[in-house]
Amino acid sequence: MKFFRILATTLLTLSLLGAAQARSLDVIRKDGRIIVATEGQFAPFNYFKGSTLTGFEVELAELVTQRMGLKTEWKTVGFDALLTGLQQDRWDLVIASHGVTPERAKAVTFTAPHYCSGGIVVSLDPAIRSAKDLAGKVVAVQTGTSYLESVQKIPGIKEMKNFPTDVDARSALLSHRVDAWVTDRFVAKEMIAKAPNAGMKLGDMVFVERIAAAVAKGNQALADAWSKALAQTMADGSYTALSQKYFGEDVRCH
Numbered sequence: 696m697k698f699f700r701i702l703a704t705t706l707l708t709l710s711l712l713g714a715a716q717a718r719s720l721d722v723i724r725k726d727g728r729i730i731v732a733t734e735g736q737f738a739p740f741n742y743f744k745g746s747t748l749t750g751f752e753v754e755l756a757e758l759v760t761q762r763m764g765l766k767t768e769w770k771t772v773g774f775d776a777l778l779t780g781l782q783q784d785r786w787d788l789v790i791a792s793h794g795v796t797p798e799r800a801k802a803v804t805f806t807a808p809h810y811c812s813g814g815i816v817v818s819l820d821p822a823i824r825s826a827k828d829l830a831g832k833v834v835a836v837q838t839g840t841s842y843l844e845s846v847q848k849i850p851g852i853k854e855m856k857n858f859p860t861d862v863d864a865r866s867a868l869l870s871h872r873v874d875a876w877v878t879d880r881f882v883a884k885e886m887i888a889k890a891p892n893a894g895m896k897l898g899d900m901v902f903v904e905r906i907a908a909a910v911a912k913g914n915q916a917l918a919d920a921w922s923k924a925l926a927q928t929m930a931d932g933s934y935t936a937l938s939q940k941y942f943g944e945d946v947r948c949h
């Protein structure tokens with residue numbers, strides 16, 4: 696009896712460990728394809744053009760994985776599910792504009808950063824520009840983002856409204872349900888350029904961050920292989936060409 700109980704416990708433990716085990720670089724290489732997850736609602740970084748997933752991060756990931764000798768299989772899921780999915784081994788890598796934060800670094804392993812940016816204030820009211828101006832105001836941010844974390848720390852904020860996507864947060868601003876929207880600097884620039892008559896004004900940066908892809912915690916060989924291939928795209932001109940196409944400038948971290 697005791698033997699069977701021990702055997703059952705051992706098997707259960709092993710299967711639980713197995714379930715949480717991320718695919719190693721070797722396993723991925725043998726398979727020939729890497730499963731990459733993103734959100735698909737964060738233009739111009741990852742978004743849908745009709746039914747096609749595209750964007751700076753999507754095209755960059757294709758360049759990087761090609762250099763790694765792999766095919767990419769894409770998955771798109773809600774922003775909230777992306778990093779936890781790594782722990783559950785639902786995909787191998789996430790690229791969705793995640794800022795490298797100490798909190799996230801406890802749960803996942805980050806690769807080298809693929810761009811540097813930051814949160815910026817967008818408002819319809821030209822008097823709302825800086826972090827200081829947000830005192831007494833209602834601010835829209837996407838749930839689970841670094842924008843939420845940093846805006847929360849601004850003294851005197853009246854209310855933070857959370858939205859499942861950044862697109863919803865922007866809609867809240869355009870329909871006057873909030874006083875300001877805090878989003879990525881390049882996202883804001885693109886939206887203002889695309890809708891010049893919407894009255895959106897670009898304010899100041901609230902904070903800066905390094906943006907990187909992430910793999911399951913401790914899957915270091917995979918993170919290193921990605922970072923190495925990314926560095927090659929940054930050295931051979933392909934990163935610059937892609938960055939120029941999307942932003943008219945090189946967005947790498949300096």
Ligand code: ARG
Pocket residue numbers: 734735736737741774791792793794795837839840841842861879
């Ligand atoms: N850079 C911000 C963060 O680190 C926002 C990322 C939002 N990404 C997205 N795919 N919606 O949280």
